[in-house]
Amino acid sequence: MNNKMKWIGALFLLVNGQWVWAATLPQGLVWETNDKDPQFASAKALPGGTFNMFVDSFPLTFRTVGPDSNGAFRSFILDNQLRLISFHPNTGNPIPSLATQWAIAPDNQTVYFKLDPRAKWSDGKPVTADDYTFGYEMMRSKHIKGPWFNNYYTTEVVAVEKIDAHTILVKAGNPKAKLDLLNTTELWPQPKHYYTLDENWVKKYNWAVVPTTGPYVMTEVKKGKSVTFSKQKAWWAQSDRYNQHRFNVDTIKVQVIRDRNIAFRHFLKGEFDSFEMLLPNWWHEKANTQEYKQGLVKKVMAMTDTKQGAQGLHLNIANPKLADINVRLGIQHALNIDKMIKTVLYGDYQRSTTFDSGFGAFTDVALPERTYDINKARDYFAKGGFDQAGPDGILQNGKGERLSLAITYATSEHTKRLTALKEEAKKAGLDLELNLVDGATGFKVMLEKKHEAAWLGWGGGGLYPQYWEFFHSDNANKSQTNNFFNVADKALDALIDAYGSEFDTDKRATLSQQIQQRIYDLAIFVPGAQLNYVRASAWRYVMLPEVPATRNSPDLLYWPMDGYPYSSGGLLWLDPKVEEETSKARDAGESLPSQDMVDKTYARS
Template sequence: MKNKIKWIGAIFLLVNGSWVWAASLPADLKWETNDTDPVFASPKALPGGSLTMFIDSFPLTFRTVGPDSNGSFRSFIQDNQLRLISFHPNTGNPIPSLATHWAIAPDNQTVYFKLDPRAKWSDGKPVTADDYTFGYEMMRSKEIRAPWYNNYYTTEIVAVEKVDDHTIEVKSGNRKAKLDLLNTTELWPQPKHYYKLTPNWVKQYNWSQVPTTGPYVMTEVKKGKSITFSKQPDWWAQNDRYNQHRFNIDTIKVQVIRDHNIAFRHFLKGEIDTFEMILPNWWHEKAVTPEYKQGYVQKVMAMTDTKQGGQGLHLNVTNPKLADINVRLGIQHAMNLDKMIATVLRGDYDRATTFGSGFGEFTDMKLAERAYDVAKAREYFAKGGYAKPGPDGILQNDMGERLTLAITYTTQEHSKRLTVLKEEAKKAGLDLELNLVDGATGFKVMLEKKHEAAWLGWGGGGLYPQYWESFHSDNANKPQTNNLFNVADKDLDKLIDAYDVEFDTAKRAELSRQIQQRIYDLAIFVPGVQLNYVRASSWRYVMLPEVPATKNTPDQLYWPMDGYPHSSGGLLWIDPKVKAETQKAKEAGEALAPINLLDKTYAHH
């Protein structure tokens, strides 16, 4: 017998002999869905085949939360885990994913989602409301050792309630405009039947292959060498409108090759199928081999209009030297970024002036570049106590300590960029010490705040700039947070706190610009570069749609997974007929027509 007593806004249910609260639906909710936006995959796509990619370091964990989880491999797992909804990569509109419908309550703080009753985990278990209520509990748990998630699911997400098995209520910490609210509340589920929250959680699940809701599952792991994903033969969402003709590849092998030059040789032999070519020296100097000239390998470049995270030099202000704003301002003017762009980057990139770009009114386009200026740099260094040149030309303070800046970075390909900056900084009396550390390990050094300066770029993230994780004092002087600056500034905190609760979009954009101004005034970040294209090479049998990239395609043009927040990956496919023709021509030494494609559909004007 089902006993229930109705209360305002809730139901009191007898479940397994215990009385429990359950949320109930408000009257007059307006349910929405979206099955009318244009599809963006190609109906010419063919299912099947295998694809081999590479990464430069083996992940330190398969967990997506907790210590060491925030590395580059995380995208392979996270982008294969569907969220409640996604955002169309060209229109920006919300589209269904694990939820078929959504409804925003009049408080502009609460969203209701109807879960797709067909949704299944890769182990065959159904996805239900319990996976969301458990996920909320898990993300707030100290057992996962993830302070960022603990905080986010306490301040940004303040409730996740079950209405019934396929309806949930998600409440934001404050009122938000529609898209911002949806972007905040479209959560990942966590498989309640799989996880147990124990004090040993981090170690217990370090290498777990957790059930997924997306098209692929890990099927082979060779520690330190490779990870293979395989397509689920009867993936439950394959025929949904925005998934049709996507995720076509049967097997994706991700191979570890630490040196990009060695990886390129594997690519030219056909042992790797795709190769990212964002870096100018690869595109202009290396993609000119016989394999290109004979048409076996193609070059594809597509203009995009993406939101971009901050890329540049993060100064750790807990370092006594860098605690002095004069030293930080001197560093700003000692970095000859224009020369780096003109020479090493061949003018392909644009100079950045802010931490992140492409967010429209949320980006302060009026911030002036701090130009390379030896005299101005030396003037600031002198104010910071470094006035006397040493025998090697590097400035010293009264105690004879040299003016050095140790830069931690994780990509070998950036060595040439930093070498230019090093040579130019010497003229201003600054010695840059370049410390290249293996990808996953190097990022761990940064998260543990063991760097003086960190050179790296962040992904574009959500629909709007996110500042709390990188700049709020809540995340200063704590390991495993993204505040690599260790900045704790009361004025900045006030602006970020106001930004996070502001409902009015125009006022929020104004606060965003004020935050960027404050970051600029503190001189804790030296903005590097930004770019408005994706480009890559592949063997000619790896096919893409007629418009090869979406407006919001991330760096990786041939990304086989879904992508966050815009559902933009999984567009490629293998054409077996073209593959056979290519291999036959290669064996016979016969040339095919070279392919060098430039698509300007989404060029930013």
């Protein structure tokens, strides 16, 4: 029996009077690590200080799974929770994190990880293999009310097993190429000593401050107003190669300001240290105050080569009107995205053509462009039954129902974009009703599928495009899933299932292109705009490395946490001498040399 157990990589152990399986390490594993890639933070970075920033809405929960958890604030929590490994933001290579080494089994489906024995939770408890086996149990549990996680940890991750206290195996649902396999298996742990997994889990942990493995902990919460994060003293991973000179500030204070114009006034008063300026009107128009002219505040733009999440209009085809593909095709041609980019967005953005972009062969697919065309739009609307002009010029069907589309969106800055689209759509006989809803609440409306159409953008996280959560019928007509289209298409399902199980990278890329084609054919998504840069303003004492962003820096240039899937944040620091110099110049009404810059290190060729 011992030989047999050795062959299948397991043995029997006597536990509580019963023989149970226990995983063992197979022979011949090749262990890998990465301590050779270049560091990407600045050796000039200084520790200390408080970094002040804002968000436009208070989260509906501090949970990162379960109902209402998929909001913008989740990044503050997850980007402060280390994973088994991460990916270098410039080379794309895997780098150590909670695991110091990893080894891929010959089946190209199983990865073994050696955990760092120094790793600790923020409450002082050690991170062990039990936190991963418990995490696997938790993510599959009905108690978390998280269908996406339930599915992922049933189909994509099919086993997490303990070898010993600091060694685990993670098995994917099917063989994968190396980077794809590592990306699938580099999981977050869950603190077994903290959680109780039962039917009250969602309510019990809604506002829980869960122990973390990252540099910061939540130390003060003022409901609806602010959240403060504080740096752990002697954080266990600070001296690690890829963490050196990062996560420099002692405190991060995040305040809620629902109106960006009001937030900007607070910024100019020095109450916030940075201000994100991806939006063109802020960069070109509003960043022109006396503080900028005196050099007290700077504008920094860095070109990047990031993978782009989808941004555009999601049509909910559970709506009877939108169930007709002719109406959907009419909408495609009634939206003048190109003019909106040229006028409202100052030409700074590019027109998207696919759902997700920047993934190389996975998204580089030639799709016929659906340009703004009033005649085509009206022809399609007529085929959908809307062939009569009403007194206001909006088309009607035989029942007298107007051709209107209610667009739910959660970013007030997008009102100008949508207003521009509304004016052009009228010419095609389509009335756009614009429904601005508060950030977290608006996203909840979309998750609960209460929208006709949703205008939003997704983050570009992941090494490869993700389709199952957005388009598979498993997530249609269900609350708390990302299938905002409510699409249930057998052909699309078959492609997504094949994509999820394909090992060969080239074949998988072909499947991805076919999925993009099918999304296009269904006309359920109207691609919006994309950009390949990050830019922001900051007071001159907020410092960044000489190359201010990595190749894969997230949308927020001054992002104080880590990042997913690339370890790209936490690069900023505060210089007290420059802060004093800035304060004196401001009080005296004097000017300082400009620190404005545009960095093109990672500009796409």
